[in-house]
Amino acid sequence: MVALEILGLSKSYSVGFWRKSLKPALHPLHLTVEEGETFGFLGPNGAGKTTTLKLLMGIIFPTAGSARIMGRDFHDSEVKRLVGFLPEQPYFYDYLSAPELLDYYAQLSGVTAVERKKRIPALLDRVGLADAGGKQLRKFSKGMLQRVGIAQAIIHDPEIVILDEPMSGLDPVGRREIRELIQQLKSEGKTIFFSTHILSDAEALCDRVAVIYKGELRGVGVVEDLKSKIADTAEVVWHGVHALERVSGLIIKSNVIGDTVRGVVSSGNTDVLLERLRAERARLISLTPVHGGLEDYFISHTSEREGVNA
Amino acid sequence: MIARIGSIGFNTFREAVRDRVLYNLIVFVLLLVASAPLFGQISIGLEKLILINVGLSAISLFGVIIAILIGIGLVYKEIEKKTLYTILSRPVRRWEFIVGKYLGLVLTLVVNGILMSAGFFLALAVFGHGLGRADAALLIAIYFILLQFLIVTAITLLFSSFSTPIFSAVFAFAFFVIGTMTDDLRSFAAAAKGITKWLLTAAAYLVPNLSSLNVISRVAHERPVGGSVVLYNTMYALLYSVAAVAAATFIFERRDLK
Amino acid sequence: MKGVSRTRGIIAVVLVVALTGAIAATYRLGSIQVQTSADDELYLQSSKSLKRFSLGFSGLLADIYWTRAVQYFGAKRIAHSMHYESLYPLLDIATDLDPNLLVAYQDGAIFLSAAPPGGAGEPDRAVDLLEKGVRENPDYWRFYFTLGFVHYMDRKDFAAAHNAFVRGSEVPGALPWMRTMAATMAERAGERTTAAAIWSRLFESTQDPDIRETASQHLTALRVDAEVEALEDRVRLFREKAGQLPGTWVDLVRFGFLRGIPLDPTGKPYRLQTDGGVQVEDPQRFPFITHGSSSSSK
Numbered sequence: 001m002v003a004l005e006i007l008g009l010s011k012s013y014s015v016g017f018w019r020k021s022l023k024p025a026l027h028p029l030h031l032t033v034e035e036g037e038t039f040g041f042l043g044p045n046g047a048g049k050t051t052t053l054k055l056l057m058g059i060i061f062p063t064a065g066s067a068r069i070m071g072r073d074f075h076d077s078e079v080k081r082l083v084g085f086l087p088e089q090p091y092f093y094d095y096l097s098a099p100e101l102l103d104y105y106a107q108l109s110g111v112t113a114v115e116r117k118k119r120i121p122a123l124l125d126r127v128g129l130a131d132a133g134g135k136q137l138r139k140f141s142k143g144m145l146q147r148v149g150i151a152q153a154i155i156h157d158p159e160i161v162i163l164d165e166p167m168s169g170l171d172p173v174g175r176r177e178i179r180e181l182i183q184q185l186k187s188e189g190k191t192i193f194f195s196t197h198i199l200s201d202a203e204a205l206c207d208r209v210a211v212i213y214k215g216e217l218r219g220v221g222v223v224e225d226l227k228s229k230i231a232d233t234a235e236v237v238w239h240g241v242h243a244l245e246r247v248s249g250l251i252i253k254s255n256v257i258g259d260t261v262r263g264v265v266s267s268g269n270t271d272v273l274l275e276r277l278r279a280e281r282a283r284l285i286s287l288t289p290v291h292g293g294l295e296d297y298f299i300s301h302t303s304e305r306e307g308v309n310a
Numbered sequence: 311m312i313a314r315i316g317s318i319g320f321n322t323f324r325e326a327v328r329d330r331v332l333y334n335l336i337v338f339v340l341l342l343v344a345s346a347p348l349f350g351q352i353s354i355g356l357e358k359l360i361l362i363n364v365g366l367s368a369i370s371l372f373g374v375i376i377a378i379l380i381g382i383g384l385v386y387k388e389i390e391k392k393t394l395y396t397i398l399s400r401p402v403r404r405w406e407f408i409v410g411k412y413l414g415l416v417l418t419l420v421v422n423g424i425l426m427s428a429g430f431f432l433a434l435a436v437f438g439h440g441l442g443r444a445d446a447a448l449l450i451a452i453y454f455i456l457l458q459f460l461i462v463t464a465i466t467l468l469f470s471s472f473s474t475p476i477f478s479a480v481f482a483f484a485f486f487v488i489g490t491m492t493d494d495l496r497s498f499a500a501a502a503k504g505i506t507k508w509l510l511t512a513a514a515y516l517v518p519n520l521s522s523l524n525v526i527s528r529v530a531h532e533r534p535v536g537g538s539v540v541l542y543n544t545m546y547a548l549l550y551s552v553a554a555v556a557a558a559t560f561i562f563e564r565r566d567l568k
Numbered sequence: 569m570k571g572v573s574r575t576r577g578i579i580a581v582v583l584v585v586a587l588t589g590a591i592a593a594t595y596r597l598g599s600i601q602v603q604t605s606a607d608d609e610l611y612l613q614s615s616k617s618l619k620r621f622s623l624g625f626s627g628l629l630a631d632i633y634w635t636r637a638v639q640y641f642g643a644k645r646i647a648h649s650m651h652y653e654s655l656y657p658l659l660d661i662a663t664d665l666d667p668n669l670l671v672a673y674q675d676g677a678i679f680l681s682a683a684p685p686g687g688a689g690e691p692d693r694a695v696d697l698l699e700k701g702v703r704e705n706p707d708y709w710r711f712y713f714t715l716g717f718v719h720y721m722d723r724k725d726f727a728a729a730h731n732a733f734v735r736g737s738e739v740p741g742a743l744p745w746m747r748t749m750a751a752t753m754a755e756r757a758g759e760r761t762t763a764a765a766i767w768s769r770l771f772e773s774t775q776d777p778d779i780r781e782t783a784s785q786h787l788t789a790l791r792v793d794a795e796v797e798a799l800e801d802r803v804r805l806f807r808e809k810a811g812q813l814p815g816t817w818v819d820l821v822r823f824g825f826l827r828g829i830p831l832d833p834t835g836k837p838y839r840l841q842t843d844g845g846v847q848v849e850d851p852q853r854f855p856f857i858t859h860g861s862s863s864s865s866k
Contacts, residue, residue, distance in 0.1 A: 519597065
């Protein structure tokens with residue numbers, strides 16, 4: 001079943017002294033996330049990612065459009081039992097300790113007392129906060145707060161987990177731990193929807209991504225497909241400059257130093273190139289494939305271009 | 311639903327208790343009550359009268375100050391600090407949140423009021439030369455003061471749901487002050503004519519009627535307070551508070567947060 | 569979004585119902601309050617401390633206390649109370665807070681000095697209040713009139729009344745009738761015309777509708793008294809002349825003692841009693857008459 005359906009959600013703010021002109025923060029957005037998917041919502045800062053999530057969570061109200069979560073209307077409070085949310089740079093009641101906070105939130109999400117007693121210590125351990133004890137949250141570092149944030153997002157064992165920039169403010173160790181956590185959640189069959197502007201995270205974790213820029217959806221697709229859309233190339237180095245003429249049609253660009261040629265060829269043409277080089281008796285030094293990444297896809301879709309690429 | 315409101319209420323109470331502002335004020339009030347005997351030196355024979363007046367007035371006024379000080383941040387802080395985000399992402403209705411916050415603060419004030427009253431009775435027993443049966447009437451005055459807290463908290467919450475702390479404090483305090491003068495407002499309204507009359511009458515009824523809840527001088531003079539007064543004051547305080555909290559939730563239900 | 573609107577709808581209903589209930593409850597409380605405040609015991613603080621705490625709004629506070637005095641007085645009068653203990657303290661505080669609150673001295677003195685249940689029955693206090701008014705407002709000569717009124721009407725001290733009018737007539741700006749009043753007081757204090765003059769001056773001097781009503785009723789009563797006396801005189805004359813009492817007014821008219829049927833100020837004919845007395849048709853319409861009703865002496 002469809003975990004998340006965004007049906008034309010849009011948001012415009014009235015600006016100006018007389019509140020007459022409308023400034024769109026989010027143009028009508030249509031998006032679907034399947035159950036069990038890990039979906040990345042990509043875009044530079046200010047693109048509208050957080051606006052979308054705030055709309056989904058009912059923190060702000062849409063100018064138009066609606067959404068469905070696990071098949072139910074997104075404003076239906078009951079459906080929130082199935083949702084875990086971690087906002088960007090979260091702030092929690094600083095006078096509470098981590099266990100107190102989790103207990104409070106779990107209560108609000110309808111977790112029974114028995115369950116809470118079991119889960120809270122285990123969860124704190126899982127996110128690496130077992131040593132936090134009774135320390136008040138006001139004394140936590142940013143990284144520790146982020147972990148509390150993840151913990152409160154999953155304490156009630158939701159079906160769909162929505163994270164806004166989950167890696168922000170973390171050091172490399174922390175980021176790896178969060179990445180692992182997300183992998184775990186993924187293997188538990190949860191649907192994960194997270195926004196980020198860090199592409200390597202998206203590449204590593206997501207099944208599908210969407211790119212949003214200036215409040216508009218610019219592209220959606222399976223990560224592998226998107227990566228391979230940008231042509232893969234290979235860098236070939238050989239001795240034998242005399243062969244260059246023979247293969248010049250295949251080469252995208254080349255660099256010659258003495259008898260050594262360094263050439264870039266598209267990966268579809270590598271076999272043909274190697275054959276011709278052998279026929280010319282050139283000596284192959286190295287062949288290095290260069291994979292296209294999301295980065296190119298991202299950059300190409302966050303330029304000042306109209307229209308949506310699928 | 312009840313469970314969620316209870317959780318939020320208890321959490322609000324916990325936050326108030328851990329906020330050290332409360333303790334300073336309690337100490338202040340205790341000091342004030344303890345210094346009351348000094349007033350007795352000025353007019354001999356009126357020690358008890360002055361003690362009761364000063365003591366109960368202090369409990370009333372300082373409770374109101376605490377109600378406003380904490381109340382103005384009740385909703386505003388949650389919005390500013392975005393602690394609300396993770397609350398609203400849970401199956402908590404916005405109105406449940408407001409009601410829970412309100413009940414939590416009311417609980418805080420009631421507990422605070424009871425503590426201050428205990429101190430007051432202690433001072434009365436010691437300096438007023440013992441307690442008698444007539445002093446049971448003081449409990450009615452205290453009960454009315456607690457009803458007053460219900461109203462002031464509700465009003466502060468209402469302002470806090472759409473206005474910044476400073477404005478909320480100003481408006482809430484203004485409503486409190488005017489509220490203590492509603493009997494005079496009504497007199498003015500009776501003597502006025504035309505538009506002024508209607509404006510004054512509207513003001514007299516919209517602003518909380520705190521003058522009826524102030525029986526401090528009555529009980530100080532050991533005059534009785536009628537049962538119907540107790541009944542109608544209770545009904546009034548409950549209904550007015552419900553109205554104010556309802557208005558707060560009405561605003562809050564549809565408000566875009568930061 | 570429908571869910572939000574429906575919730576708001578329910579909340580709106582709750583709001584309206586609760587607010588209506590609250591207003592009803594407070595209205596009920598207000599009426600209970602009126603009854604119990606007639607029971608007295610207002611906690612009155614010293615005006616000095618009040619002034620200090622009023623943060624510069626002592627004028628407003630004075631108005632509040634004056635309004636309270638008026639309400640207090642009104643409520644007591646409606647209840648036909650005989651005790652008005654808090655009236656003077658309220659007036660004293662109001663005039664301490666704002667010594668230039670002229671109406672508080674003027675009307676307040678009248679409320680104080682009239683005999684209960686129409687007033688507090690404290691003419692001496694009224695004098696104190698007015699003397700304070702005079703001290704604080706030496707240019708306001710009308711206080712002297714009221715002072716004279718109180719001495720004359722309620723304390724029956726014609727000499728003091730005369731004195732007050734003299735003092736008042738010497739204030740620059742005082743209207744000439746003050747001097748006339750002083751002279752009248754010296755020579756013809758006990759006469760009906762003096763009383764009539766004073767009551768009509770009182771009527772002019774105030775805006776308070778109750779005081780004006782009382783004054784005009786007194787003026788009417790004096791007129792009735794005079795008319796009844798005159799009519800009874802005519803009846804006596806008739807009797808002397810005719811040797812018997814007249815049966816009706818027509819007899820007097822026929823014999824030239826009257827020009828027409830005598831009517832009282834409300835337009836109803838006076839009644840000629842069989843014993844030769846004259847009465848008004850409806851004594852209820854004429855409080856304060858000393859002649860012309862069965863309860864007054866003949």
